[in-house]
Amino acid sequence: MSSIPVVVLVGTSGTGKTTFLEKLIRQLKQRNVHVATIKHDVHGFDIDKPGKDTWRHAQAGAELVAISSPSTFALIRHVEQEMRLDEITAMIAGVDIILVEGYKRSINPKIEVHRKAHSSELLSSPEELLAVVSDADWDIGVPVFDLEDAVGVADLLAQKYGLRG
Incomplete structure (x- = not known):
C-alpha cells in the first residue's frame, strides 16, 4: 500500500466533484504541494487515437504502450479486469498526496x-x-465546508497529512 495519503472525493453525479477538485488542486499547488489525481470511470475510456503510432502498437498486440515527450508521459495498459485503487496508487511516486x-x-x-x-x-x-x-x-461529527471553500479543505488536508505550505 502506498505511503502517500490517498483521499477520495465522492458524491452523486452533477454535484460538482470535478469543479471542486480543480479548486482544491489549485489551492494545494499554491502551497507547493505535489498532487496526483486518479479519476474512476465506470464507463470505460480510450485516450489513444485510431491510426496513431501508439494505437497501432496496441492493435498489433502490445499489452502495455508508453508514450513520452519532453513534457508528458503516458502509460496505456490493457487489463483483464478493473484494477483496484490500491494497485493504482502503488504505481504513483514523487507526490505528496493522491486525490481520487x-x-x-x-x-x-x-x-x-x-x-x-x-x-x-x-x-x-x-x-x-x-x-x-x-x-x-x-x-x-466531521468538518463541513461550503462548496466554494477549497482553501478550508486544503487547510484540513495540510494539517492532517503534514503537507508543506
Whole structure:
C-alpha cells in the first residue's frame, strides 16, 4: 500500500466533484504541494487515437504502450479486469498526496461533495468521512465546508497529512 495519503472525493453525479477538485488542486499547488489525481470511470475510456503510432502498437498486440515527450508521459495498459485503487496508487511516486474522484466503495478517507438539490442524504457514513463539502448543514461529527471553500479543505488536508505550505 502506498505511503502517500490517498483521499477520495465522492458524491452523486452533477454535484460538482470535478469543479471542486480543480479548486482544491489549485489551492494545494499554491502551497507547493505535489498532487496526483486518479479519476474512476465506470464507463470505460480510450485516450489513444485510431491510426496513431501508439494505437497501432496496441492493435498489433502490445499489452502495455508508453508514450513520452519532453513534457508528458503516458502509460496505456490493457487489463483483464478493473484494477483496484490500491494497485493504482502503488504505481504513483514523487507526490505528496493522491486525490481520487470516484472509487466511492474504497476504504480510503473520503470528502463528500453534496448538493441539497441532488439528495437529502450522504453516500458515505460519518466514519468514512474526513469532511463534507455542501450547501446544506450537516451535524455528523466531521468538518463541513461550503462548496466554494477549497482553501478550508486544503487547510484540513495540510494539517492532517503534514503537507508543506
